[in-house]
Amino acid sequence: MIQLRLRTDCDRTLAPFVTRIAEGEPLCVDDATLSLEEANTLSYRSDKADFRLRDVSPEDVAGDVLLIDPRRQIAHRLIRAASLHNTFLITEQCDQLCLMCSQPPKPQHQDMFDHFLAAARLAPPGAQIGLSGGEPLLHKDALFTFIDAVFAARDDLTFHILTNGQHFERGDLAWLRKHRARLLWGVPIYSDDPATHDEIVGKPGAFAKLSLNIALMGLAGAALELRTVVLQQNASGLPGLADFIARHLPFAATWAIMQMERIGYGRMNWGQCFFDSSRDFASLGAAIDLMRARRQDVALYNFPLCTVPPAYRDFAVRSISDWKQKYLPACGACTLRENCAGFFEWYREEDGFMEIRPQ
Numbered sequence: 001m002i003q004l005r006l007r008t009d010c011d012r013t014l015a016p017f018v019t020r021i022a023e024g025e026p027l028c029v030d031d032a033t034l035s036l037e038e039a040n041t042l043s044y045r046s047d048k049a050d051f052r053l054r055d056v057s058p059e060d061v062a063g064d065v066l067l068i069d070p071r072r073q074i075a076h077r078l079i080r081a082a083s084l085h086n087t088f089l090i091t092e093q094c095d096q097l098c099l100m101c102s103q104p105p106k107p108q109h110q111d112m113f114d115h116f117l118a119a120a121r122l123a124p125p126g127a128q129i130g131l132s133g134g135e136p137l138l139h140k141d142a143l144f145t146f147i148d149a150v151f152a153a154r155d156d157l158t159f160h161i162l163t164n165g166q167h168f169e170r171g172d173l174a175w176l177r178k179h180r181a182r183l184l185w186g187v188p189i190y191s192d193d194p195a196t197h198d199e200i201v202g203k204p205g206a207f208a209k210l211s212l213n214i215a216l217m218g219l220a221g222a223a224l225e226l227r228t229v230v231l232q233q234n235a236s237g238l239p240g241l242a243d244f245i246a247r248h249l250p251f252a253a254t255w256a257i258m259q260m261e262r263i264g265y266g267r268m269n270w271g272q273c274f275f276d277s278s279r280d281f282a283s284l285g286a287a288i289d290l291m292r293a294r295r296q297d298v299a300l301y302n303f304p305l306c307t308v309p310p311a312y313r314d315f316a317v318r319s320i321s322d323w324k325q326k327y328l329p330a331c332g333a334c335t336l337r338e339n340c341a342g343f344f345e346w347y348r349e350e351d352g353f354m355e356i357r358p359q
């Protein structure tokens, strides 16, 4: 697995700071240049501080934007220059308790917006950065201020924001309209049946609020990616949800049907939630057929390609972030591997898909 945290050495009395590993000559005062390369240690020099990184090669970190925490002697790789999967974790707080949550909520919040702003300013040209949680919009004012500041500094960046859609208000319309070309909102909807959706997200009334707010997003012309994790609880209802989306949410840019991650609550509830679509693709197929017939975009995220019937493989996206993706030994000689999403690092064969078939 790709390391998102690196061991570092620097003056412990310093405050945390953001720096970029220069790929050649430094371009600004935030760039750090390599001054010495030893066995498993790289020494860097910058206007802010000198520091060392351990167990990494200069090529691996070239162009990366790091948040260095001197007290803990850790460098967080906020932006990896070579990756398309960079995400800022805005908060670990959330007002929902989803059955399959991969990042279970925590009560405390650590405000990192200043560091994220410094990092975004140093991002590679044209980068799309993910913003996730928890629920990022629990800190809506600070989040909107942060996005305004990033866009004022960089007119080439975009954000993909994951939100449970519970916290928009009519007063947000103007702001949403202003940034609609540069923000893609990933919003989960698990069923067109309010009781099923509310049960999955662990919050009574969530579906009603979500419906109102998705309509608001439509009014704002916001780019909307609907997201549905397929579970035992909602699999049979997917064709009904497809019909609901086609009739009521035709402005959605896409609908992502996703397989679950075996981590966090997803690990705890795997037995009661995981739906083995390699054995039964009927409801997924019917939902996709319906979307296709209505000419609405649909995609499959996190589905190993051989678990998807050939007629639907064009919808499967290599969606698993590089740092948490793996393949099985059986995948070694598979001809589909290049286009296959593979598996999450924490996937287990013994209670996962029963029909993995290298081709």
Ligand code: SF4
Binding pocket: 304, 305, 306, 307, 327, 328, 330, 331, 334, 335, 336, 337, 340, 341, 342, 356, 357, 358, 359
């Ligand atoms: S065998 Fe492995 S690489 Fe091939 S399609 Fe299945 S999961 Fe993907």
